Amino acid sequence: MSIQPEGEDLRKATKWISDKLRHESNVSLAKAIEEACVQFDLPPKDAEFLVRFFSEEEQGQET
Numbered sequence: 001m002s003i004q005p006e007g008e009d010l011r012k013a014t015k016w017i018s019d020k021l022r023h024e025s026n027v028s029l030a031k032a033i034e035e036a037c038v039q040f041d042l043p044p045k046d047a048e049f050l051v052r053f054f055s056e057e058e059q060g061q062e063t
Contacts, residue, residue, distance in 0.1 A: 013040040013050065029054055
């Protein structure tokens, strides 16, 4: 199941986080989300979305 984030900045942040996690093994998810929120000037509700989105994605990969 894929959830499409609303808003261009949120889509860019989602892609940016995915790329960062893929290419930098020493970066935690929390740190990547924090950096993306600053870089893309995301509000707290978008940060919460990113946490849920990537947590669900990780759970999907484990099964």
